[in-house]
């Protein structure tokens with residue numbers, strides 16, 4: 065095996081109900097930023113209608129989905145590349161741009177797939193710490209770019225802290241990035257943003273050939289189990305992403321479901337609005353309990369529990385709520401259905417009262 069793999073722990077998924085050993089009763093999984101709603105109207109019908117065709121390969125080009133996305137976003141079809149979730153597209157991006165000796169730059173802590181996938185292609189991760197407010201430090205990131213930098217990830221909103229960078233600071237940062245360095249705006253959670261100064265990557269990329277926007281059907285559109293995501297970028301970048309894609313990676317079910325999900329835009333927005341309301345309710349309640357909560361613009365909240373992280377995660381699990389713990393740093397709690405959020409708030413309040421004096 066390649067020595068590069070020795071230092072890789074592999075992608076760690078959020079704790080599952082089965083792994084928690086919970087028996088009976090209700091256990092809520094708030095550990096993977098999933099959408100708690102069932103499939104959007106029309107999605108199951110459309111996806112299952114193609115079930116009789118599973119003896120055939122799916123459309124390699126994802127033609128209908130790409131066409132629908134181009135209309136939905138107002139971009140040329142040649143600027144779209146699909147993949148098996150946006151994590152699949154992230155892998156395609158790294159394979160297209162980075163090799164041993166190259167550097168891939170991102171904030172830390174951010175999406176945990178970045179260092180893993182960077183290592184797999186043999187490139188070096190350069191991690192720039194978030195500010196004390198848990199926000200990308202774009203000035204420090206610009207200063208960290210070297211001649212070896214090939215790719216920069218800006219996770220906006222950031223997983224796991226939920227924070228955003230705003231339009232003016234992003235534009236200032238992009239002005240400092242050399243034109244031959246690709247900047248990836250990972251917008252997996254964009255539909256949950258309500259901030260008027262948030263930079264929509266689709267507007268940003270139009271005038272910047274070295275910007276690539278990453279989106280997914282896994283979060284707002286509720287298709288995490290089908291694995292479909294996409295990039296929007298100028299032609300040389302999009303073409304490279306099509307070359308590094310796993311052939312036929314996006315199944316017919318995924319393509320059909322994604323098309324139907326796009327057509328259910330109204331219901332999608334209603335559900336997202338409900339989750340945003342819950343996010344704001346949970347954030348306010350945590351603040352009321354005495355926690356410091358970074359303002360979240362995504363479908364999860366972050367608590368910097370530091371050395372109490374494992375104990376806090378266990379306290380939540382004891383209440384039947386699985387959260388995502390980053391040892392020694394903090395806990396990310398996805399926004400779920402109201403009863404799940406209430407159960408979490410109950411655990412958080414008790415923990416705070418017992419441990420913080």
Ligand code: PMP
Pocket residue numbers: 096097148149150151152175219222223250252279280281282288291292293
């Ligand atoms: N980017 C970010 C920032 C994420 O949090 C996630 C999901 N955890 C992804 C990309 C990947 O999502 P998917 O592969 O399901 O599209």
